[in-house]
Amino acid sequence: MRILEGKGVTKHFGGLAAISNVDFYVDRGEIVGLIGPNGAGKTTLFNLISAALPLNSGVIRFKGEKITGLKPHRICRAGVARTFQSVKVFGNMPVLGNVLLGSLFGTSIGMSSADATKEAIESLEFAGLSAVSATLAKDLTLANQKRLEVAKALATKPELLLLDELVAGLNATETAQAMELVTKIRDRGITILVIEHVMKAIMSICDRIMVLHHGEKIAEGTPKEITNNQTVIEVYLGK
Amino acid sequence: MDLTTVTSKRLLFLGLLFLVFILLAFLPLYGSVYTVILVTAIFMYIILTVSWVIFSGPTGYISLAPAAFFGVGIYTSAVLGKVLPLPIVICIGALASFCLALLVGALTLRLRGIYFSIFTLGLVLLIQQLLLWYEVRITHTRGRFVIVVNNTTIYYVMLGILVILLLAAYLIRRSKYGLALQSIGEDEEAAAHIGINVTVLKTIIFAVSAIFTGAAGAIMATRWTYIDPYIAFNPLFSFLPVLMAIFGGMGQFYGPIIGAAIFAYLEEVLLTRFPYYYMLIFGIILVVAILYLPDGLVGLVQKWRKGGSARQHADT
Numbered sequence: 001m002r003i004l005e006g007k008g009v010t011k012h013f014g015g016l017a018a019i020s021n022v023d024f025y026v027d028r029g030e031i032v033g034l035i036g037p038n039g040a041g042k043t044t045l046f047n048l049i050s051a052a053l054p055l056n057s058g059v060i061r062f063k064g065e066k067i068t069g070l071k072p073h074r075i076c077r078a079g080v081a082r083t084f085q086s087v088k089v090f091g092n093m094p095v096l097g098n099v100l101l102g103s104l105f106g107t108s109i110g111m112s113s114a115d116a117t118k119e120a121i122e123s124l125e126f127a128g129l130s131a132v133s134a135t136l137a138k139d140l141t142l143a144n145q146k147r148l149e150v151a152k153a154l155a156t157k158p159e160l161l162l163l164d165e166l167v168a169g170l171n172a173t174e175t176a177q178a179m180e181l182v183t184k185i186r187d188r189g190i191t192i193l194v195i196e197h198v199m200k201a202i203m204s205i206c207d208r209i210m211v212l213h214h215g216e217k218i219a220e221g222t223p224k225e226i227t228n229n230q231t232v233i234e235v236y237l238g239k
Numbered sequence: 240m241d242l243t244t245v246t247s248k249r250l251l252f253l254g255l256l257f258l259v260f261i262l263l264a265f266l267p268l269y270g271s272v273y274t275v276i277l278v279t280a281i282f283m284y285i286i287l288t289v290s291w292v293i294f295s296g297p298t299g300y301i302s303l304a305p306a307a308f309f310g311v312g313i314y315t316s317a318v319l320g321k322v323l324p325l326p327i328v329i330c331i332g333a334l335a336s337f338c339l340a341l342l343v344g345a346l347t348l349r350l351r352g353i354y355f356s357i358f359t360l361g362l363v364l365l366i367q368q369l370l371l372w373y374e375v376r377i378t379h380t381r382g383r384f385v386i387v388v389n390n391t392t393i394y395y396v397m398l399g400i401l402v403i404l405l406l407a408a409y410l411i412r413r414s415k416y417g418l419a420l421q422s423i424g425e426d427e428e429a430a431a432h433i434g435i436n437v438t439v440l441k442t443i444i445f446a447v448s449a450i451f452t453g454a455a456g457a458i459m460a461t462r463w464t465y466i467d468p469y470i471a472f473n474p475l476f477s478f479l480p481v482l483m484a485i486f487g488g489m490g491q492f493y494g495p496i497i498g499a500a501i502f503a504y505l506e507e508v509l510l511t512r513f514p515y516y517y518m519l520i521f522g523i524i525l526v527v528a529i530l531y532l533p534d535g536l537v538g539l540v541q542k543w544r545k546g547g548s549a550r551q552h553a554d555t
Contacts, residue, residue, distance in 0.1 A: 050432055076434040088429035090422045101422050104415045106434025113415060156434050 002064070003028045003160055003191050004049070004080075009058035011044055011215075018044040020215045021058070026160065031182065031192045033202040033223075036212035037235060042195045043085055045212070046162050049193075050082045051075045062160070076106045081158035083149040085165045085195070091138030095148055098137050099123050099155045106156025120155050127151035127181065143174040150181065154190075161185060163194040167201050179205055203227070211235070263398060267391045275394050279462070281503040282397040283455055284483060286404055288499035290451040291480035293408050294444050296489045297420035300351075303477040304343065304359035307366055308336040308449040310472035312456020314370070317466050320386040329396065329457045336453025337446050344442035351427075360477060367472035374468065382467030385460045396458045404451040405496075411444065412492060420444060486528050488535020497536055 004026040011019040019041045026032050034042050047053040049060055051072045060068050067075055076082075081102075090098050103111060103119035111119060124130050127147045132140060137148060146166055153161055166182065167175040179201050186192055196202040202209065203223040211219040211232050219229045226232055267275050287305055295302050315332035323331070347358050374381045411417050422430040423437055431437045460466055480499075487498015505524065509517040532539055 052428065052432070071436070071438075072428075072431040073434050073436045076432055082432055084429065084432075088426045090425040090429070092425060093418075093421060097418060098422075100415075101418060101430070101435065102433045105419060105436075116415075152433055 001028045002026070002061075004060070004062055004193070006049075006060045007058055009045070009048060009060060010056045011041075011048055011053060012056050017215045019048065019212075022212070022215070022217050024210060024217065026191055026193055028159075028191055029186070029189065030207045031186050031194065031205055033206035033209040034193060034195045034212065035197075035199070035202060035209060035226075039214075040212040041215040042212055043164060044215075046082060046164055046193075046195065049075075050080060050162060073105070076156055076158075077108050079108060079157070079159040080162065081106065081153035081156045081160070082162035083146075083153050083164055083166065085168065087142070087145045087149055089137040089140075089145050089148050089152070091136065093137055094134050095129055095137055095140065096120060096124065096133040098148055099151050102152045102155030103157075108157070119157070123151045123155040126154065126184070128177075143170050143178070146170070146178065147181065150185070154185070158190060160191045160193065163192060165195055165197060167196065167198050175201055260402075267394055272390060275390050276462075277504075277507055279390070279394045279397050280507065281500050282394075282401050283459055284479065284503040285496055285499040286397070286401055286451055286455040287476060287480045288483040288487070288495045289404055289408050290448045292484050292489060292495045293411060293448040294420075294441075295481075296484065296495070297412075297417065297424050298441065298444075299424040300348070300441070301356045301481065302359045302445070303356050303474070303481070304340070304362055304449075305452050305480050306363040306472055306474050306476035307343075307359070308340060308452035309456040309459075309476045310363070310366060310468075311336045311339055312453035312458075313460040313463075313466055313471040315453070316457040316460035317383040317385045317471075320461065325388060325392070325396075325458075325461075329400075329454050332457030333450045333454040336449040336456070340446040340449030341442060344445040345438075348438065348441045348445065360474065363472050363474055363477055367468045370468040370472070382465060382470075384465055385463065387464055388458075388461040390462075393458055393462055397455070400451060400454050400458070407447070407451075409492060411447075416440060416444070482525060484535075486525070486532075486535055488532075488537030488539075490534055490541070491537045494535055494537035501536070 002025050006022060006024045009019055009022045009024070010017070022045065034045065036042055044053065048055055051067070051070055055068055058068075059066055062078060062080060067078060067080070070078070090101070099120040100116060103116040103123070104113065121133070124133050127150050129144060129147055129151055132144065137145065140148060150163070150166070163182065167178045170178060175198060182192060182194065182205055194202065194206070206223055209221065209223055209226045210217055211226060213235050218235065219226060219232050221229070263278070266278060270278070287309065291302065291305055294300065312332035312335070315335050316328050319328050319331060343359070343362060347355060350358055371381070419430065419435045419440055422433070422435065423441065427437055460471070463470065483499040483502045484495040485498075486502055487496065488494035506521065509520050513520060534541070
């Protein structure tokens with residue numbers, strides 16, 4: 001069943017087509033990888049889905065309903081949460097406060113503050129941050145800040161989670177832990193669309209991968225198909 | 240610190256607060272007229288500062304609109320004071336400021352940083368000049384007389400507005416909306432993507448903070464007896480709250496209150512003792528405070544307390 005679907009999605013920045021006429025879909029329960037060279041338009045696509053940017057044309061549907069034109073907070077409450085490539089945690093707030101905002105404002109039902117606190121504590125536990133819940137977010141390590149980004153997003157009780165470069169800047173051990181976290185999230189029944197540069201990381205966890213290049217979708221398939229795809233190899237390694 | 244010391248400290252604090260309130264509530268009975276007028280002025284500055292901090296403190300949107308809301312209150316009082324009883328005039332002044340802030344907020348809160356500040360300052364000057372044009376061209380009389388109210392009444396009204404404001408500011412700060420405002424100040428984009436309706440929240444809090452500024456203007460006008468657009472929409476009332484909040488320090492709830500109180504008292508003392516050098520001395524104090532007290536008086540107190548507790552630990 002399609003949880004997210006885009007048709008003819010297009011975004012121009014001046015004369016530059018950052019995303020041109022891209023069709024895509026994500027099925028419920030999948031982990032879908034989004035890869036491509038720098039400037040391929042991956043983050044732009046995330047920004048279009050989460051309404052950080054308006055589309056020039058095309059339509060995006062979530063659970064069959066059109067979400068293009070909605071404000072970011074409405075998209076979040078509808079069940080689409082995202083993280084940011086450059087971590088955007090609320091640095092001068094304790095870790096718990098960061099996550100609490102998600103459960104207080106981001107859920108579709110609207111919780112009482114007691115329930116929201118419970119939900120926030122649970123999200124922190126899930127992301128392995130219980131020990132630092134009183135620490136200011138800016139004092140966390142990068143790995144933990146990235147975990148906090150995930151915990152914030154999870155606290156909004158999403159059905160679809162958009163992860164933008166979860167492991168960029170992390171070492172091998174931290175990368176492995178982050179990937180483990182991603183599969184744990186999927187096991188909770190949350191669908192995941194993930195942007196990643198670290199091929200090893202993405203190949204191991206994704207059910208399906210889409211490749212963007214110069215704003216166009218050039219390939220799509222299982223990790224194995226993608227690694228053997230001639231166009232993809234040319235784009236990444238040159239002819 | 241264990242729970243009993245925390246509770247007893249809290250009780251002590253509440254007791255002190257209550258004592259201060261009682262002392263202030265009966266001030267007109269035992270204080271001189273001069274004291275009552277001085278404390279009224281201090282109240283006014285605290286109201287301007289705290290209501291500015293409600294919105295601008297956590298969000299970091301430096302609003303220079305207080306003078307506009309204050310002026311709207313003043314003019315409401317000047318126009319309606321002769322025909323309506325005082326409580327209603329004050330309510331209308333507050334409501335008019337609220338509506339203006341709602342409109343301005345909805346139009347301009349998408350502007351960020353310096354653009355927002357300049358626009359809000361422009362608003363003050365725009366209203367001032369429009370009114371001036373109206374008075375000169377249409378009514379052919381510049382300025383108005385305001386119905387005088389006795390000092391004690393002004394004092395109590397000001398105290399009432401202040402108490403309600405402090406309660407409101409405290410409740411907003413402690414609520415989930417206080418947390419959301421802080422997140423807007425930290426990263427507005429992230430705040431929107433975590434489900435906060437940033438536009439509506441900003442606009443409403445901006446408008447709520449204007450209620451108190453407008454109410455203070457409405458009652459303060461009655462003490463000035465004569466007002467014109469330059470007096471009512473004086474940009475100084477936009478800058479002073481910012482300075483006082485910085486002077487006091489915005490890290491703690493009491494910072495802006497103490498900042499405004501000391502600032503207002505200082506102004507009065509300097510003005511009466513050194514009428515010719517007052518602005519000069521005032522300016523020097525401000526420069527020194529901003530250079531050496533980046534976190535305001537609150538920062539100084541906290542540094543001192545931290546230093547004190549560190550010494551205690553070193554002793555044991």
